[in-house]
Structure formats: structure tokens, C-alpha cells
Amino acid sequence: MILLVNTEVANIGYWEKILKEKKKDYILSNSIQLDTNKISKIIFPGIGNFNKVINNLEKFKIKDKLIFLIKKNIPYLGVCVGMQILFDRSEEDKNSKGLGILEGECLEIKSKKITKPHNGWNNIKYNEKSILFNDFDLKSDLYFNHSYYCIPKNKSLITSSLEDDNEIVSSIENKNIFGVQFHPEKSQNAGMIIINNFLNLK
Amino acid sequence: MIKKRIIPILQFKNNLAIKSKQFLKQRNLGNLLQYVKVFSKRQADEMSIINLSKKDSSKTEYDFDFLKNIISECKMPLSIGGGINDISTIERLLEMGCDKIVIGNSFIKNPNFIKNIVKNFGSQLIIASIDVIKKDNKYEIFLKKDLDLIDWIKEVQDLGVGEILLTAIHNEGMMCGYDVNLLNFIYNSISVPLLFNGGASDLKDFEDILSVDKVYGACASSVFLFSEITPNLIKKNISKNINLRII
Numbered sequence: 001m002i003l004l005v006n007t008e009v010a011n012i013g014y015w016e017k018i019l020k021e022k023k024k025d026y027i028l029s030n031s032i033q034l035d036t037n038k039i040s041k042i043i044f045p046g047i048g049n050f051n052k053v054i055n056n057l058e059k060f061k062i063k064d065k066l067i068f069l070i071k072k073n074i075p076y077l078g079v080c081v082g083m084q085i086l087f088d089r090s091e092e093d094k095n096s097k098g099l100g101i102l103e104g105e106c107l108e109i110k111s112k113k114i115t116k117p118h119n120g121w122n123n124i125k126y127n128e129k130s131i132l133f134n135d136f137d138l139k140s141d142l143y144f145n146h147s148y149y150c151i152p153k154n155k156s157l158i159t160s161s162l163e164d165d166n167e168i169v170s171s172i173e174n175k176n177i178f179g180v181q182f183h184p185e186k187s188q189n190a191g192m193i194i195i196n197n198f199l200n201l202k
Numbered sequence: 203m204i205k206k207r208i209i210p211i212l213q214f215k216n217n218l219a220i221k222s223k224q225f226l227k228q229r230n231l232g233n234l235l236q237y238v239k240v241f242s243k244r245q246a247d248e249m250s251i252i253n254l255s256k257k258d259s260s261k262t263e264y265d266f267d268f269l270k271n272i273i274s275e276c277k278m279p280l281s282i283g284g285g286i287n288d289i290s291t292i293e294r295l296l297e298m299g300c301d302k303i304v305i306g307n308s309f310i311k312n313p314n315f316i317k318n319i320v321k322n323f324g325s326q327l328i329i330a331s332i333d334v335i336k337k338d339n340k341y342e343i344f345l346k347k348d349l350d351l352i353d354w355i356k357e358v359q360d361l362g363v364g365e366i367l368l369t370a371i372h373n374e375g376m377m378c379g380y381d382v383n384l385l386n387f388i389y390n391s392i393s394v395p396l397l398f399n400g401g402a403s404d405l406k407d408f409e410d411i412l413s414v415d416k417v418y419g420a421c422a423s424s425v426f427l428f429s430e431i432t433p434n435l436i437k438k439n440i441s442k443n444i445n446l447r448i449i
Binding site: 008009010011012013014015017047048049050052080092101105111114115117118119120121122123141143145147148164186188189 | 203204205206207245247248270273274277278279293296297298299300301302320321322323324325326327364367394395418419447
């Protein structure tokens with residue numbers, strides 16, 4: 001069963017629709033029936049502010065369960081802020097404290113090459129091979145909407161970055177953990193390839 | 203490279219899509235869902251829908267059951283706006299799968315509302331909508347004539363909006379071309395991605411504004427509703443010097 005993390009500041013309904021269409025069993029993190037033993041994958045959709053998301057994880061008492069499951073090597077897909085909160089902190093808020101599962105931080109976009117917020121369709125290039133991009137065509141555009149981006153301390157975790165700005169990380173991978181800065185759920189056919197690759201992970 | 207966007211924009215009242223001319227003379231176009239399906243099928247870059255449903259004259263009414271269907275059919279980035287003035291409406295729209303929120307009048311009444319949204323959801327969520335009308339050869343903000351347009355643009359940017367949607371009301375629904383003079387007039391004050399709206403009627407109109415560096419989105423409705431032109435047709439014909447997403 002897939003755990004869909006609901007922070008109340010994300011497009012959870014759209015992910016529910018995708019999982020229903022694909023006939024995948026899922027459970028929302030705020031469900032009283034949540035049994036962590038039955039979770040085989042985690043999807044963390046993201047839209048909100050870094051601190052608000054972290055605070056809501058605490059408020060809804062799912063932070064510890066989430067950390068437990070990730071450390072248990074359950075495959076995790078973090079989207080946008082769902083990837084960023086894995087790191088130690090973010091410039092989005094001075095007092096922010098992320099989950100600290102991965103070493104690194106999130107920085108504000110201060111690029112001469114792209115505007116902030118980086119909103120719209122853009123291309124990526126690969127740094128390291130990731131199973132998430134199997135069958136993905138690099139000519140396809142992906143939909144981004146963010147003002148911050150993550151920088152892992154261990155650069156080998158970076159699997160792709162923006163084609164026109166190396167600095168801006170677009171995806172990471174560390175064992176069972178996958179993070180994407182773009183929104184695969186809104187990237188039409190190209191995004192579905194990536195979602196399918198995650199759902200098909202054994 | 204980041205692509206410039208062509209954004210169909212639709213107004214709706216209750217469950218029906220409508221189209222106005224200069225914000226007046228509303229014409230009923232039928233079920234909104236059908237239009238959303240068409241633009242989804244054509245894989246538009248993004249879509250914007252503006253709610254004009256009102257129970258009485260003051261408060262915009264949000265029918266979340268209806269919108270849930272609309273949003274789940276919208277297989278592209280979607281922004282929703284119209285009379286939104288509280289965080290809980292935004293939360294519900296996001297939860298259903300909406301990507302960005304368009305806010306105009308509520309910001310004019312309460313600029314702090316911008317800060318509040320940024321704090322909860324981040325800048326990237328907000329499109330500040332500014333409706334401009336040309337009167338006696340001067341550009342005025344439609345809802346607050348004593349507010350200087352350039353000052354207001356700077357203020358919303360300082361408060362942290364992600365994008366600005368500028369509509370030239372005098373051209374809206376008229377299919378007479380975008381108001382390029384308005385674009386020139388505000389150009390220097392723009393520091394966030396600009397979405398420009400009002401008057402598109404042919405391919406050249408899109409080319410005219412999308413070739414301007416600060417314009418990241420060309421919004422249009424009548425041209426998609428009442429002519430054979432589609433977003434993809436525009437892209438195929440004007441893409442030579444403009445970065446567009448070709449399907």
C-alpha cells in the first residue's frame with residue numbers, strides 16, 4: 001500500500017486521482033487506519049512553504065512515522081517541497097529545521113539564467129543515471145514551480161539538474177529515496193513516465 | 203530553457219463557462235467541464251479559470267464539489283481565482299489539485315494578505331491579477347482609480363507575489379490585439395514573470411508579446427473559443443525565435 005503524505009498544503013487530490021486511475025491502493029497519512037507495517041511506498045506531494053510543511057507533519061503526528069519508514073528503506077518519492085524537507089534546513093525560513101535525513105540545505109534561486117520563481121516548463125540534463133528516468137526523453141519538458149532548490153552535501157546524490165543552469169538540482173536519489181523538484185503529476189505524458197517508474201520499483 | 207506559455211483563460215459562473223467583453227456583456231458558453239477537457243486533450247501549457255459565481259452581490263461562491271471534477275479533469279498546471287480572500291479556500295483548492303491561485307481585488311483591499319499567503323504556501327503559488335482600463339489615454343487600475351498602476355505593480359512584487367497577470371480590460375473580449383502600449387508603459391516596473399491578457403486575435407498578437415523578454419505567458423480566451431486557432435497552432439507558427447514547448 002502506498003502512503004500519500006497529506007500536509008494540507010499540497011495537491012493531494014490530484015495524486016489520489018492518478019493512483020485511482022492506476023488502480024493502486026493508497027492511504028492518506030491522516031487516516032486513522034494507517035498501519036505503517038503495510039506501507040510499501042511513500043509519495044510526498046509538495047506545494048507549500050518549507051516550515052509550514054514541517055510544522056504540519058508535527059501537528060498531524062506523522063513526522064516520526066515518516067522518518068521511521070524512510071529509514072526502513074521503503075521507497076520514497078518526494079515532490080518539490082516533499083524533496084526539500086529531507087534536508088537539514090532551507091533559506092525559505094531562517095529558523096527552519098528539515099527532517100535531516102539527507103545532509104544539505106535548500107537555497108533561494110539567485111540565478112542569472114532563470115527567474116525566480118522558476119515557474120513553467122523546462123528541460124533537465126542527467127548527472128547520474130537514475131532508474132526514475134528510464135524511457136524518459138530528455139527533449140520532453142517538465143513542469144516546475146519553485147523559488148528554492150536543494151543542494152545535497154554529497155553531490156553524487158544529484159541525478160539531474162536544469163539544462164540551462166547546472167546549479168539548480170532537479171532530482172536526487174539515495175538508495176530508497178527519490179526526490180524531484182519538478183511536478184511529474186502536472187507534466188503530462190513525460191511526467192507519467194517518471195511516476196510509472198517509481199510505482200514499478202520492486 | 204524555460205518555455206514561454208500560452209494560457210487559455212476562462213471565466214465561469216455557477217457551472218457555466220462565460221465570456222465577457224470588457225468585463226461586461228457576459229455570454230453563456232455552456233458547461234465549463236467540456237472546455238477544460240478540450241484544453242487538457244490539447245495539452246495546453248497551463249490554464250486559468252476565474253470564478254464569477256455570486257450568491258449575493260458581495261461574496262464569490264465556491265462550489266467545491268463542482269470544482270473537484272473540473273480540477274481532476276485538468277491535466278495541466280491550473281490556476282484558479284475570483285474573489286478569494288481567505289486561506290481556507292486556498293487550502294481546499296490546493297488539496298483538490300489546483301497549482302496556483304489568482305488574486306486581485308483582495309490584495310488591493312488588504313495587501314497583507316499577500317504576506318500571509320507567502321508565509322503559508324510560498325511566493326510561487328500567487329499570481330497577482332491587475333485589471334487595467336484605459337481612460338482618456340491614461341491607464342487606471344479598474345477597481346481603484348486613485349491607486350497608481352506602476353506603484354501597485356512594485357508593491358505587489360515587493361510583498362512577494364510569484365507572477366503578475368495583467369489584463370487590459372478595454373481590449374478584453376474585443377479580439378483587437380494585445381495592448382502593446384500598456385506593455386511598454388509598465389515594462390520597466392516588472393521584476394517577476396509577467397502574464398499578459400486581453401485582446402489576442404491572431405498568431406502575430408502572440409508573437410508580438412511573447413517576443414518581449416519579461417512576458418512569460420500569453421493569456422487568451424476568445425481566440426480559442428471563437429476561432430480555429432489552438433495553442434499548438436500558435437506554437438508551430440511562431441516558434442522560430444521564441445522558446446515554446448512543442449508537443
